[in-house]
Structure formats: structure tokens, C-alpha cells
Amino acid sequence: MAESDGGRSFFAGVDLGGTNVRAGIVDEAGVLHGGIVKMATPKDAGPDAVMDVMAEIIKQAAHSVGLEGKRLSAIGIGSPGPLNSETGVIVWTPNLPGFENYPVTARVVEKTGRPTFLEGDANAACFGEYWMGAARGARSMVMFTLGTGVGGGIVLNGKILRGPHYTGGHVGHMVIDPQGPVCGCGARGCLEQYASATAVARRAAEVLQKEGRSDLNGVPLERVASRHVAEAAAAGDDAMKAVLAEAGRALGIGFVNIANVVDPEVIVVGGGLAEAGELILGPAEAFMRDRALFPPRDEIRIVPATLGDSAGIIGAAGCARNRYVTSR
């Protein structure tokens, strides 16, 4: 590619996670070149060691597509937070010890010599789906990611809604029931207590126990995960269908709030639990079509995410591209 890349610009997208650091090379049109390079996050060795790994996989990712590192226009890093994407500093983050007021972009610039930009991981994934995934071509979108928690993000006319405290787009912490279960954030009854993979697994175990069942198709109650619930529901287990429908209804409340307050063109739903498909998205969409204001209730499109776990890498690269272009 080095010989044939002409005047194209290339960007590295990095996903910094508590388990792995992953990187890929994305061109200015959003196309991911080659594969995704991944290494375990040496989190117990401290942030400087994590930065060494990050610089190394960026180099490897570039080499794997025949580019020298210096040929990269910029680097984008999606990271858990809270963080400040203007200063490039991670304030702190639960799964990466030592990242306290840690200047990620400054360190990466030192190690690579390339302009580097930091973005929240949920925002990066959301921007990936906006730029190249399920919301491609839309002007505005809101994403819900149904995983361990419920993450999300908002893009309006090409811009991530970050907010002055970098909290915009935390759709998983809309209040569904102020008397509901305590959430990891300290509040009660947040959407993620109903519509995350974790919440669905917990609820399924409660229901199974109440029904006197000691396992779900051979999986013991304490090991039931949301995918077992989805499989059982797909195979016709009415109790598990009801668990997913209940989660879908909570998600539908979230959709109504978003439709009426943000009014996006598209709502994108990703994350592991979204793989339950219509079993969860059907009830969620039906609730929104019934309850949101007209015309968004009829017109907002609800679509599954399409980029899987490359969304964060493509999106981080896209954020870097946009900020690199506007900073010149």
C-alpha cells in the first residue's frame, strides 16, 4: 500500500480497554485497512507500561498495512473515563489503576510524534456507527449499547454531544424508576438496571428461581448469561421471552425520552444483548411507536449496530480525522 496510497491520509484508531488495547488503520474515507492488532493491557504495570503497549500496537498496525508510523496523519484513542477530550487527560477510570489525571495524548505524542486525540470509548463507538455504520448518511443519531452496562452516545450534525462535563450521551442513566434497584452510579432505577446484559441475566435467574427451575437448558442459575436467556427465548421459553420483553419495555422508555428530547434521525442499538434481536428490540420499538410524540414516534428509525467491536476503532480514527482537519 505504501507505493499506491497516493495522497490519501491514514489515521490510527485505538481502543483502550481494561483487558486489551486494540488498534487499526483507517483511511480518510473511513475504510479500515488490514486487521485489528491487539495486545493485553498490562494494567498492573501502570499507565506508562500501557502507553508503551499502545505505541507498539499502533506501529504494528501501521506496518501491517505497509505504512511507516510517521505516515499517519493522526491518532485517535477511545478510552473509558471520565476524561477530558480537550486536554487529552484521563481523570480516572475504574478498570485502569494509576490513570489519575493522566495525560494520555501527551504521552502518545512523545512516543509517536503524531498528533493524538482522546475521546470517550462510548462516544468513539457511537461516532463509528454514525460515520461508517448503521447510521451512515443520517444527520443525527443516538446510540444505546446494551452490554455489561448500558452505554451510549449522541451525534448531532456530525458533532458528538459531549457537554461541558463530558457526560452527554449517558443514556443508560436515564431514570426508569426512582425506587428501582441501586445502580453502579449510586442512583436508583437507571435504564442499565433493566436493559443491560447484566440486568437481564439477573432478572432471568430471579424468574427461574421463582418458577422452581434449577437451571436454564443445563446452565446453572448462577451462570445464566443474557445469551442463554436469548437462546431459550428464541427456542420458545415464554418466561425468558417475558424477561426480554420487560427489558425491551424499559429500553422503550429510554427511546421515548430520547425521541422527545433529542429527536434524532436514527437510534442505533448495539452491544451483546442487542443480539437478542426482535425479542428485545420489538417491544422497545413498539413502546416508542406507541408513546413518543408525533412525528418522531413514526419517523425515527431504530436499527441494530453494524460495526461490532470495530466501531470504537473506526470511530476513534474518525474523531481524530475531524479534529486533525479542523486543527490545521
Next chain:
Amino acid sequence: MAESDGGRSFFAGVDLGGTNVRAGIVDEAGVLHGGIVKMATPKDAGPDAVMDVMAEIIKQAAHSVGLEGKRLSAIGIGSPGPLNSETGVIVWTPNLPGFENYPVTARVVEKTGRPTFLEGDANAACFGEYWMGAARGARSMVMFTLGTGVGGGIVLNGKILRGPHYTGGHVGHMVIDPQGPVCGCGARGCLEQYASATAVARRAAEVLQKEGRSDLNGVPLERVASRHVAEAAAAGDDAMKAVLAEAGRALGIGFVNIANVVDPEVIVVGGGLAEAGELILGPAEAFMRDRALFPPRDEIRIVPATLGDSAGIIGAAGCARNRYVTSR
């Protein structure tokens, strides 16, 4: 003023309501000159008659500050909707018969010869508070207007969040309880069923009846309005304090959702019920400070609106100014 206005630009701001049409003259710095001119909306005579009245009060407002109508740079109209502010068409609106797909701005241009822009009334009031009122100097704000319903609006970096279906900012229709009272919008348990002046009056009457009281300080149950509730609560009536606190708590759920999803710098609260002050805003703010994500829970400012019913006129003029400037 005609002699001394130098190079200043002037804009007419109009508030089209089901009862009155009101207009005022605002300069490019947002200062309202002279008073607000008002005439009854001849709504039963149809939209063309309403347009004649609108043209007349714009002329009167301009004359009252010594300007010829043609000296106005542009006209901004805040109107109930749904409407399309790009085409300047009111789609329909409950309290103005005959305004169905009615081209308001085209008619006003015909009658006045001045560039005219249409904006939703709630957005216009919100923009007024952003530009010249309680949120002046902030980059982003969300407004809650506690009146007959709960209206609102969102301004991010100087731009109204309208959404592709012109529904953005309808904060009164966030879901507080999906099993709650039926709302005018057709859904159940919307915020405005708990935190509007109407809802507070209804809830107070229920509580008074349950307590076997036939009046509230001489006001018969069927005529109790939210201001009577606020007066009684301020004078120490514990049951009425509880009614306002309950409304405040629902409003607080709305604040949490907005803090976590939109993350504005400021939340502005206006409308008649906001005059109950700390009796409603105290519990609402406490709920947000307890439940929203950090750091917005500590940092978002919650402030009362300051422009009263000139917010819509100043805001409509401000929207016209911005769109006039960017259209040239």
C-alpha cells in the same frame, strides 16, 4: 430613536398565541426597546385575519420606538406548533383553527416586505433566556417551563436543538411513570402530568378532598390553582408543601435525565409554577444533586428564568437575527 440609531440593526420579535399576538422591537445586542404591543388573536376569523393583526402590531411596535417598518432588518415569530422552521409553515396547532400547513413567513413577508423567520414558541422563549436572560454567558442550557403543560427547549453552543422532526427539547414529555396518568400527548406518566401548574392544582384538590377539606384558604376545591397551592405552602400548610415537593421530585427526575444525556451548563426553570420557588425547585435540585452522574450533579447550575413573558419576544427576535446574519 430614528435620528440616533446610527448603524444599529433592529428586529421585531412576535409571540403568536391562542389569546394574544404580542410584538416588541429588539436591537442586535438583545435590548428590548419600548414596550410590548399586544392585540387579541382574532382566531375565529381565520389565519389571514391573524396575519393582518400580526402585521399591524409589528408596525405599531416599530412606530412606538420611532422606526419605520422598513428599518427592521428582520422579523422573528414564535408560534405554537408543530411547525417547520425551515419552510416557515405551521403544520397545525390545537388553539389556532385553520392554521393547517399555513405559510406564516410567506404571508408576513408579503405584508411587511421584511425577511421573516418562524420558530417554535418554546424554543423562542428558551433562546431568549439563553441570549439575554438567566443563561446569559453559558454555552449550553436546557429550559423547563412549568405552565399549563411543561414546555422546554435546548440550546447547545448557540444553536437550538430542533431535531429533524422539530421535536427536540420537549422535556415535559419524558416518561416519569409508564403507568401514570394519561397525558394530552396520548402517552402516560409524562413529566407534565406531575410538574405542570395544572398537575399541581389537580393533585392539591385530590389531597384536600382526601383530608376532608372543602376549600384552600377560602378557595373552593374546583377553583384551586397552583398559585393558591404555593401561597398555602409558603404560609406553612404541610399538605400543600408535600404536593409541591412531590412535583419537585418528578421535576428532579427530569433534571437527572437531562444532566446525564444532554449535560448542559445551566438548567433554567420558568413558567407560573416556578414562582413557587424553593418549595418546588428545592426538592427538584436536591434530587438531581443526589442522583445525577458526577460531575454534572455538582456542577450544573439550576436557575429561575428572568425574562418572564418577554422571553419569547426577545428570543424570536434573536433567532431572526442569527438566521438573518447567516443567510446574508
